[in-house]
Amino acid sequence: HGSKGEGIPNVAPAMYGNATLAMDTAQNLIRVVLNGIPTQTFTGNQRMYAMPPFAHELSDKEIADLSTWMRAEWGGQAAAVTIDQVQGIARAAR
Template sequence: MNGQGIPNVGPAMKGNATLAMDDPQTLIKAVLNGIPTQIFKNGERMYAMPPFAHRMSDAGIAELVTWIRAEWGGQAVPVSAGQVSAQETAVK
């Protein structure tokens, strides 16, 4: 709720460099393709995030990424469905 994340579950959104990037493609790719489980040297882990490419429309993903970037990344420029579609095409 406050963007701090949950240890061993999910990364913090507040202060997350990916959300503050001028180009939203990294975040778009993460939402489309998911993120695998990551295990760190100290034995902690961040569990996988599922992909949403087949669950949400390009417009829905664009709205979500726009909101996340505005809320936690300080980026007010809207993301378009075309930007999402371009990332899907680049992966195929």
């Protein structure tokens, strides 16, 4: 996503100012980190490549910490993401 969250054209979306990070709830961000997203194709042959899921790579605490940092750094959200939030979304996905 770039060293400053600026995104990488045709590879990864910008994280700086990303609406998902700026939302009041971290629910969508947690889902994306846990489950990944498929490659997306847009008009003009633009695309964003798939992001792999990290549910089996990172602990719930690591996902909460990463989500907290991303939201604070790039989304302007100071509220910490909790392990309980991550576990609740992970349970719902099963």
